[in-house]
Amino acid sequence: MTTLRGSCDPGFDHVRAALQRRLDDGDEIGASLVVDLDGHRAVDLRGGFRDAGRTSPWDEHTITNVWSCTKMVTALAALVLVDRGELDLDAPVARYWPEFAAHGKGGVEVRHLLSHTSGVSGLEPPATLEDFYDVRGAAARMAAQEPWWTPGTASGYHVLTYGHLIGELVVRTTGRSLTRFVADEIAEPLGADFRIGVPEADRPRVAPIVPPSGSDVADGADPGPPSVDGPAAKTFAAGAAPTDANTPQWQRAELGAVNGHGNAGSLARILSVVARGGEVDGIRLLGPRTVERILEPQADGTDLVLGIPLRWGIGFGLPQRRTLPWLPDGRIAFWGGWGGSMVVLDLDRRMTISYVMNRMSPGIIGSERSAEYVAAVYDAVTS
Template identity: 40%
Template sequence: MSDTPQIHGRVEPGFEALREVFTTNFTDRGDIGASLAIYVDGRPVMDLWGGQADPGTGRPWTEDTVALVYSATKGVTATLVNRLVEQGTLDLLAPVADYWPDFGKAGKEHVTVTQLLSHQAGLPVPAEPLTRQELIDGTPVLDVLCRQSPLWEPGTAHGYHALTFGWLVGELVRRATGSTLGALVREQIADPLGLSLWIGLPQDRNSSVAPLINGRPDPAALDSITDPEVKQLALQVVAAVSDPDSLLSRTLSTNGALPTPEASTWNDERIWAAEQPAANGITNARALARMYAACVGEVDGVRLLSEDAVSTARAEQVQGPDEVTIGESRFGIGYQLPTHAAPLLGEGSFGHAGAGGALGFGNVTSRVGFGYVQNQLGASLIGEPRTAALIDALGGVLA
């Protein structure tokens, strides 16, 4: 059990239970530095931060601290793409090759924008080995992905494109707009809402980043799982993660060149500066909560997606066993949707979690925008106990 850190920020009356859980995440669940923010009906009801941004130097987590959020980045990318769909720049039913002719090779000619955004394209990992520098540069991996054939017939199955999602969607957006996805996120999302949010971090912001800290596996975690089905799934995941040749391991590490989650790999200013719209977003809880709040309603005069656009974005495209992650996954247009393992706030929810713990989501029923960002990477086999506790408390407050 850790010492209780000083928690800063504000909480509206009625939401005090969330502050207590946020504090307990430090004392009982391993948090070192973190931020939590919640919007309801377009206004902030909670904006908290605390702990240490960098235990090595003693630097505290402040109001301006940001961290790399791994796949919570995909929720930002999905928001930008769904804006482009609403603006008529992208057609969800069109083949990706209409925008990016080189993509339409080796059995990918008819892969649609929707299939790409819902992990149906069969391209979860490059078929050829690439160095870390080639992955940071981006163009070499795009060349490989264009040449290769899908691992399954596109549209017949789905499997989590943990990192390739970013290179593929980023290039689709560049071909359709002439601008990089990171630049459009600044122009259309971050700047209008005043967010500390980047996909491609400017060098002058490096000092505000909290370095990631590797998770601490609990050897008793498997023994604590009492549900036989959940335990069997956990054992399968452990086996796959332990096998460097499994599709899961190859996908999460890009054939070993970019291990995820692995703090030392991603605490690299070259990676912060690159644009990897699947995994290298750098932000804080306030930005995620405010962005999702502006998807489900208006925030200070800004609305990112219309009600119809949100309905399209969160319409289920795939559900069921995931070819990569083994367990159940469920996707709309770029967004994760609620599952049994991660119910969020129910069927009105849409968003994206990041490996290690970060989470952002919105809910159209309760008109909530939620954001949680941390530096201590979680090591849970199934689910993330810190966010689960926070969401349980939020559900109780809203009931």
């Protein structure tokens, strides 16, 4: 039996049992799972191994690349600035970033960037992953290109561009990089073991990403057909393979869409700010009005990049039963990372569910594992 460490309230025994079984069966290599109920850690579990050879235990200090769960922290950074009055969700992006108005983007609003409806879901080809490592240069290219659909009319998942677009707004309004702002204003005040990218000193405790079988496309979607000129194909043209996350170039970069490093505990600590009404242990990052704006629907339909039905609020996904039948309706905000990591924020229950692992599963959003864990949590809180 694989050792599973941490704590679990008796009412959540089925959650522990599900994670234990997945570890014992080998579906999981290493993972962490947290359920925060208004500041009480009802579940705080970790177990398995950091490496595919199963030689180095996953412990409370283990971190890993959390893929698109990073986007939620990046969105939170923008919302902190909104709450302070430094950004206006309904203002044109060009108010803060004049160059962005080029080629008909003068009407794109800040909320369009946050809700994946800006029309700038990728970098105009030809583009490579290395182009994205040049953060300010890539952002300048995004500002200069035409939108790939009419902004505000539909979502098209901003796979890699999300962090560059929001990050440039952070730079323009604060003079600090997204990495620095997240560290100074979010992670450090909350005591959360999370960062965008990962410093060299922390790399020995990083659990390398273990790829899923049969998928090497960024964020897990298949870009084409139908159209080699459509948003999906162009968004994925730069490409990113799972093992890119294990390279020094990736770990040094500021990819606010995809290369946050942390674990279930640190993501729960940060993002429970939303579930708990904007404040955690006396540290207030958001006011109630800003929290409520997260739940305002911005898009509801087939995403032009991922090709599946999605509902977007401001910065977070909203429940969509056709895509995620295991996620209940209600005042819930969520998103996940490629391979299955997941954070669910239930505002009515003031509950945060956070799951992070190193062995990826196929799929676009969530996985069989994350679905099982989230369903088990909801069984526990509703029984």
